[in-house]
Amino acid sequence: MKDRESWRPKGRRILAMVKKESRQMIRDPATIAVGVVLPVILILLFGFGLSLDVKNVPLAVVLQDSSATAQNLLSAFALSRYFRPQVVHSSQAAERLMIEGRVDGMLTIPSDFARRFGAGNARVQLVVHGSDANRARIIESYVEGAVGAWSARQAVQEGTAAGGGPVEIRSRLWFNSANDSRYFLVPGLIVLVMTLIGAFLTAMVVAREWERGTFEALFVTPVRSGEILLGKTIPYFALGVLGLLLCVAAGKFLFHVPIVGSLAVLIGGSMLYVMVALGVGLLISSYFKNQLVASQLTMLATFMPALMLSGFLFDLRSMPAPIRAITYLLPARYYVALLQTTFLAGDIWPVILPNAAALAVMVALLGYASRAVTRKRLG
Amino acid sequence: MQPPVVTGTDLRKVFRTPGAGGKVWALDGVSIEVRAGELTALVGPDGAGKTTLMRLMAGLLVADGGSLRVLGFDPAVEPQRIQDRIGYMPQKFGLYEDLSVQENLDLYADLHGVSAAQRGQRYPQLMQMTDLGRFTGRLAGRLSGGMKQKLGLACTLVRSPELLLLDEPTVGVDPLSRRELWVIVEHLVHEQGLTVLTSTSYLDEAEKAARVLVLHRGKVLAQAEPAAVTRAAAGRSMVLDPGSGPSARIVQARLLDDPEVIDAVPDGGLVRVVGSGEPGPGRDTIAGLAPRHVEPRFEDGFMVLLRGTAAHETGVDIRLQRPPAAAAAGAVVEVRDLVKRFGDFTAVDHVSFRVRRGEIFGLLGPNGAGKTTTFRMLCGLLPPSGGVLQVAGVDVGSAGAAARARLGYVAQKFSLYGALTVTENLEFFASAYGLRGALRRERIDWAVRQFELGGHARTASGELPGGFKQRLAMGAALLHEPDILFLDEPTSGADPLARRAFWRRITALAEQGVTIIVTTHFMQEAEYCDRIAIMDGGRVLAQGSPAQIRGLAPTGGGRQPSMEDAFIAVVENARGRDAQARA
Numbered sequence: 001m002k003d004r005e006s007w008r009p010k011g012r013r014i015l016a017m018v019k020k021e022s023r024q025m026i027r028d029p030a031t032i033a034v035g036v037v038l039p040v041i042l043i044l045l046f047g048f049g050l051s052l053d054v055k056n057v058p059l060a061v062v063l064q065d066s067s068a069t070a071q072n073l074l075s076a077f078a079l080s081r082y083f084r085p086q087v088v089h090s091s092q093a094a095e096r097l098m099i100e101g102r103v104d105g106m107l108t109i110p111s112d113f114a115r116r117f118g119a120g121n122a123r124v125q126l127v128v129h130g131s132d133a134n135r136a137r138i139i140e141s142y143v144e145g146a147v148g149a150w151s152a153r154q155a156v157q158e159g160t161a162a163g164g165g166p167v168e169i170r171s172r173l174w175f176n177s178a179n180d181s182r183y184f185l186v187p188g189l190i191v192l193v194m195t196l197i198g199a200f201l202t203a204m205v206v207a208r209e210w211e212r213g214t215f216e217a218l219f220v221t222p223v224r225s226g227e228i229l230l231g232k233t234i235p236y237f238a239l240g241v242l243g244l245l246l247c248v249a250a251g252k253f254l255f256h257v258p259i260v261g262s263l264a265v266l267i268g269g270s271m272l273y274v275m276v277a278l279g280v281g282l283l284i285s286s287y288f289k290n291q292l293v294a295s296q297l298t299m300l301a302t303f304m305p306a307l308m309l310s311g312f313l314f315d316l317r318s319m320p321a322p323i324r325a326i327t328y329l330l331p332a333r334y335y336v337a338l339l340q341t342t343f344l345a346g347d348i349w350p351v352i353l354p355n356a357a358a359l360a361v362m363v364a365l366l367g368y369a370s371r372a373v374t375r376k377r378l379g
Numbered sequence: 380m381q382p383p384v385v386t387g388t389d390l391r392k393v394f395r396t397p398g399a400g401g402k403v404w405a406l407d408g409v410s411i412e413v414r415a416g417e418l419t420a421l422v423g424p425d426g427a428g429k430t431t432l433m434r435l436m437a438g439l440l441v442a443d444g445g446s447l448r449v450l451g452f453d454p455a456v457e458p459q460r461i462q463d464r465i466g467y468m469p470q471k472f473g474l475y476e477d478l479s480v481q482e483n484l485d486l487y488a489d490l491h492g493v494s495a496a497q498r499g500q501r502y503p504q505l506m507q508m509t510d511l512g513r514f515t516g517r518l519a520g521r522l523s524g525g526m527k528q529k530l531g532l533a534c535t536l537v538r539s540p541e542l543l544l545l546d547e548p549t550v551g552v553d554p555l556s557r558r559e560l561w562v563i564v565e566h567l568v569h570e571q572g573l574t575v576l577t578s579t580s581y582l583d584e585a586e587k588a589a590r591v592l593v594l595h596r597g598k599v600l601a602q603a604e605p606a607a608v609t610r611a612a613a614g615r616s617m618v619l620d621p622g623s624g625p626s627a628r629i630v631q632a633r634l635l636d637d638p639e640v641i642d643a644v645p646d647g648g649l650v651r652v653v654g655s656g657e658p659g660p661g662r663d664t665i666a667g668l669a670p671r672h673v674e675p676r677f678e679d680g681f682m683v684l685l686r687g688t689a690a691h692e693t694g695v696d697i698r699l700q701r702p703p704a705a706a707a708a709g710a711v712v713e714v715r716d717l718v719k720r721f722g723d724f725t726a727v728d729h730v731s732f733r734v735r736r737g738e739i740f741g742l743l744g745p746n747g748a749g750k751t752t753t754f755r756m757l758c759g760l761l762p763p764s765g766g767v768l769q770v771a772g773v774d775v776g777s778a779g780a781a782a783r784a785r786l787g788y789v790a791q792k793f794s795l796y797g798a799l800t801v802t803e804n805l806e807f808f809a810s811a812y813g814l815r816g817a818l819r820r821e822r823i824d825w826a827v828r829q830f831e832l833g834g835h836a837r838t839a840s841g842e843l844p845g846g847f848k849q850r851l852a853m854g855a856a857l858l859h860e861p862d863i864l865f866l867d868e869p870t871s872g873a874d875p876l877a878r879r880a881f882w883r884r885i886t887a888l889a890e891q892g893v894t895i896i897v898t899t900h901f902m903q904e905a906e907y908c909d910r911i912a913i914m915d916g917g918r919v920l921a922q923g924s925p926a927q928i929r930g931l932a933p934t935g936g937g938r939q940p941s942m943e944d945a946f947i948a949v950v951e952n953a954r955g956r957d958a959q960a961r962a
Contacts, residue, residue: 009492016489020478027477214473217534220437220544221490222463376458378439 013223017231021205025235034201035239036246039193043250057139060094060106061085067114069154073124074109076150082142104129105139122151186251187339188312191332193247194270195306197240198277199284203298205232206285206374219376226371229286233278240274241267261342265352269342272359273335277302279366280331286374306332311340334358384450384542384574385413385436391444392431392597405431406442407597413542413576418568420588420605421578422681424874426844427594429578430470433546436576437467450541466540470547472531476520480511480530483519487534497538505533508563523746525556532563543567545577549584550872553745553900554943555950561587580874581901586677593684600684605677612653612679615641617670619650628739628907630666632886635879640665642682644879645906647939648926653679655686678875685876697829697884700821702891703736703862710769711736711863711894712757717766719752719917726752728917729766734896734910736862739889741905742898743946744914750898751791753914754867757896758788771862784812787856791867793848797841801832801851804840805858812859826854829884846877853884864888866897870904882907902943913949920953 025031061074077085086103088094094106108125116122126143128136209215218228244267251257259266280302285294308314309323310332316324327333334355341351392406405428413419421429434440436449438458447453452460474483484505488498506512509529514522519530528548535543545564549557561584567573577584585591586605593600593608601608621630627645634643634652642653652665653675664670710733719727727749734740742750755761756768759779768775770782795804805826809819827833830850835843840851849869856864866885870878878901886907889895897908905911905925912922921928925942932940932948 012492013490016486019489020475020482020486023482024475024477209473212473212476213469213471214475216439216469217467217472217531218490219439220462220465220467221487222459222492223490224459376439376462377441378434 009222010224010227014227014230014234017223017227018234021231022235025239031201031239035197035243038196039243039246040250042189042193043247043254056084057082057105057142058103059083059085059139059143060097060103061087062091062094062106062108063087063089064111065109065113069114069117070109072154073113073147073150076153077107077146080146083146098127098129101129104135105143107143117151117154186247186255186257187336187343189251190244190247190270190339191273191306191310191312191336192303193243194240194274194335195277195302195332197236197243198274199281199298199302200295201239202232202236202278202281203285203294204291205236206282207289207291207294210289211291216378219378225374225376229282229370229374232282233275236278237271237274240278241271244270244274257343259343260346262347265347266339266342269335269338269352269356269359272356272363273331273338275363276331276335276359276366279363279370282370283366283373286370302332305330309333310336312336331359331362381415383412384415385411385448385576387411387432387435387445387447389445390432390435390442390447392428392435392440393443404597406435406445409445409594409597409599411592411599411602413574414590415574416568416572417589418564418575418577418587419590419592420585421576421592421594422580422582422585423594423600424596424685424876425846425872426596427874428597429594430546432594433467433544433576433578436461437465437544438462464541466535466543468531468535468543468545468548470550472527472534474519474527474530474534477518479516479518480522481515483530483534484537488537491538493538501537505536508566509533510559523556525552525560525746528552528556529560529563532560536567539571539573541574543573543575545575547578547580547872549579549581551746551868551900553748554902554946555745557581557900558947580872582678582681582875585681593681595685600687608680608684609675609677610680611683612675614672614675615654615683616673616675616679617652617654617665618646618673619652619665619668619670620648621650621668624668626909628886629890630668632883634666635883637665641686642679642879644903646903647906647929647941651679653682681875697887699857699860699888699891699893700825701860703860703893710734711738711771712740712896713767713769714753714757715767717753717756717768718764719749719756719761720764726917727756727763730914730917730919732912732919732922734894736894737889737892738909739885739895739897739907741908741911742896742914743902743905743911744898745950748914749917750914751867752917754788754865754896754898758786758865759783784859785861786863786865787859787861788865789849789852789856789867789869791871793852795840795848795852795855798839800837801840801843802827802836804851805855808855809858814859822858822860826858829857830854846873846880849873849877849881853881857888861893863894863896866895868898868900870899870901878904902941902946905942905946913946915950915953916957918953921949 059077061077063070063074074085074087077083086097088097091106091108094103094108097103098106105126105128110123110125113122113124124147126140128139130136209218248266252259281298284297284301288294288297306312309327309330311327312332316327316333319327338352338355341348345351388410390406390409390411391404394403394405409428409432411432421432423429431440435442435447436454438454438461441455447455449461450464454461475486478486484502493501506515509532511526511530511533514526519527522530532545532548549560552560564575564577565587568575577588579585588605590603591605591608592602619630621627624630627648627650631643631645631650634640634650639655640652641655644651652670654665712734714733715731717727717730718725730749730753732740742753744750752761756763757770757775759775759782762776771785773782775782796807799807802823805823809823814822827836830853832847832851832854835847840848843851853869870881873881882904885895885897899905905928908925910922910924911928913920913928921931928949929940929942929945932945934940
């Protein structure tokens with residue numbers, strides 16, 4: 001039905017809407033604040049959180065070896081500003097302190113520590129309180145650092161290669177042993193930023209036109225409602241991709257998060273999610289026609305679930321079944337799974353494909369629904 | 380003859396009102412016709428159904444009954460085909476305020492598929508017509524009200540539409556911009572043969588149309604050429620000369636109660652009356668004065684038509700419970716060398732005037748003349764950059780709160796809480812003015828009674844019809860019985876009936892000693908004032924009684940110069956002098 005001639009004006013109209021929307025986007029300081037400044041602030045905030053939050057960690061030290069070498073290691077912890085060691089003489093005592101939450105970790109220096117250190121294969125055991133996975137990871141790396149530095153120093157002081165091989169740390173997480181993603185933070189951050197840009201910004205754009213009365217004149221032109229929606233989607237999609245690249249770059253270069261999978265899958269999956277987020281924002285905005293209601297609702301419907309029910313902060317498997325069932329409705333859930341896989345495990349297609357398919361279905365449904373509620377009619 | 384561009388038969392549209400729980404027939408069996416190549420004007424009081432009718436034609440609403448064809452298409456079935464062909468300027472055009480003038484134009488040109496070659500020809504025309512050429516880079520949000528309307532019109536004219544729908548294009552636009560806008564519209568109709576349908580609350584605009592459609596409460600009262608409407612008042616129009624007796628304004632207000640009088644307005648020191656009696660010589664005297672018959676004008680005919688439908692509220696004679704005490708002689712409001720600068724822009728430039736107790740003082744001026752800024756300083760909302768400002772004998776600068784307690788202010792935009800009901804708004808403002816207990820209840824009852832708000836007491840004020848919003852705003856401003864009332868464009872967008880009711884109340888308040896300062900874009904309304912000042916560019920250009928101001932208009936052309944002629948002459952002379960001084 002549509003011959004080629006009718007596509008040309010269509011393209012021109014979409015381009016005109018994209019131009020208009022981009023100009024408005026760039027001129028609105030709030031958009032730039034949410035789209036660019038906020039991701040940067042979040043990255044820095046989380047980044048500094050990594051290095052600044054953890055100090056004076058209460059640590060139970062189970063000293064089973066009374067040798068000078070073990071005492072020496074203990075004093076290294078005592079002198080550090082990162083730890084506040086508390087010496088106990090049995091693992092039971094240390095466990096009690098852990099359970100009561102009075103210490104964040106327990107370090108066991110076994111009775112054969114000095115002997116094995118001399119032989120170059122010394123071992124200590126570290127158990128960290130895993131309820132706060134983020135803090136646990138940090139503590140773990142600090143202990144590693146402290147022990148590593150100590151053993152290097154010992155080696156220099158002893159002056160002999162024989163005295164002071166590397167100390168192996170056997171560490172375990174308690175209470176959250178399944179969560180072993182070392183860099184869960186950056187993928188989580190990406191989910192949040194994508195949700196903010198995608199849903200939160202677009203939630204305002206359609207409602208704003210209704211509120212300011214700009215639609216009435218726009219409707220009585222050759223522009224079709226689908227073209228209006230497309231014109232609004234494209235610039236925000238671009239902004240979302242920009243935010244994504246910022247996050248990935250920060251993760252890679254600032255925090256040295258490994259990307260095990262391919263960048264193409266990572267970005268492709270993220271684009272799908274941005275489209276879902278855009279669709280949610282547009283749908284809410286088109287339906288409620290009120291900026292305040294739309295932004296509040298978007299916050300409740302997208303951001304909060306992305307934070308709490310996506311498996312980013314809280315493990316989905318530990319949720320009660322009814323709540324776990326709800327998470328299947330949340331796009332963020334699929335995106336978190338997709339991101340964690342590509343970041344940490346690689347291009348595992350059996351995981352990526354179903355999650356990507358779920359997102360694609362959502363894009364289609366949301367697109368259809370937004371199109372249906374945005375009609376060129378008043379009242 | 381060409382077929383009509385629009386034909387509507389027995390059109391009906393119903394709206395459900397959430398507050399009252401009822402239905403409102405916005406259109407109740409409307410049959411209309413818009414002829415090709417003509418200017419058709421749509422007039423009628425607020426809520427007559429004018430906007431609804433236009434939206435039906437534009438395909439933005441769907442009728443609940445009847446049939447409508449626009450350019451041969453049914454807007455309910457094929458709205459897009461109509462929207463591809465017509466130009467539509469809604470009441471609030473809704474320019475993108477964060478886009479520049481040029482970007483707004485380009486957007487509409489792109490959407491209408493206007494080629495670069497066509498633009499090269501069209502843009503200079505539009506710029507010349509609207510005089511916006513100097514402002515192409517300016518953000519639309521920074522344009523004055525009149526310029527925004529012109530840009531809105533330009534956006535709908537980026538290509539020649541087959542039909543142009545204009546919904547009250549001149550609301551809130553000053554007389555100068557209004558005249559310029561009409562020059563454009565008439566040019567389009569007469570030179571380019573465009574078909575235009577425009578709604579308006581200015582009856583002098585309707586008179587310029589080839590045909591007029593008078594709508595009232597969803598029904599068509601008349602559909603004819605303007606002269607036919609005027610003829611409805613044939614033999615009924617008279618003028619009275621109050622001479623040295625009570626002023627024209629007072630005579631006029633009293634006459635509105637006379638069952639044999641359809642309309643009475645002050646007009647150039649005289650009172651213009653439309654009688655309800657059979658066409659003929661009429662009574663010997665009206666209000667003790669000898670009437671002189673005159674040629675009817677369009678407005679007279681319009682009032683006759685409206686009165687024929689139902690007795691219409693013209694405003695009760697408002698009674699204050701505690702009128703302002705007779706103050707000592709001297710000015711109640713004194714403004715001397717008032718200056719307000721925003722950065723290097725001087726919005727108010729050495730303005731001086733004095734207003735006595737019980738006077739109605741009118742501030743007239745084009746958009747951006749500095750009227751609202753002056754008002755805000757008078758109310759103590761904005762600190763002046765220099766000059767003396769005394770209200771009720773108190774210096775506003777040093778004792779702002781004391782001055783504010785004695786004045787009431789009705790802002791240009793509806794500034795009550797839309798989500799609160801009428802009663803809740805009144806309760807809130809009564810408390811804000813420090814009224815308590817029995818007095819508070821008494822004052823709220825008074826406001827509801829005087830402004831006839833009883834029927835809407837539980838309606839959310841945001842959903843009130845325009846006229847009622849205005850009454851509620853007035854009621855709220857009078858709760859604390861102020862000595863002085865500031866009204867900023869209170870009648871913008873109001874229809875002729877609502878405006879008469881409004882002025883009736885104002886006149887009654889002034890008679891009881893309330894001092895009133897008012898701004899307006901309706902030049903005939905200046906006739907109600909005791910004295911007026913014309914402002915432009917932050918300065919007072921002329922000041923005096925309506926008769927004195929009218930005397931500043933150039934005479935000639937055989938007719939009595941109107942207040943509008945005087946206004947335009949004063950402003951244009953001053954602008955001309957400035958331009959010369961700069962050159």
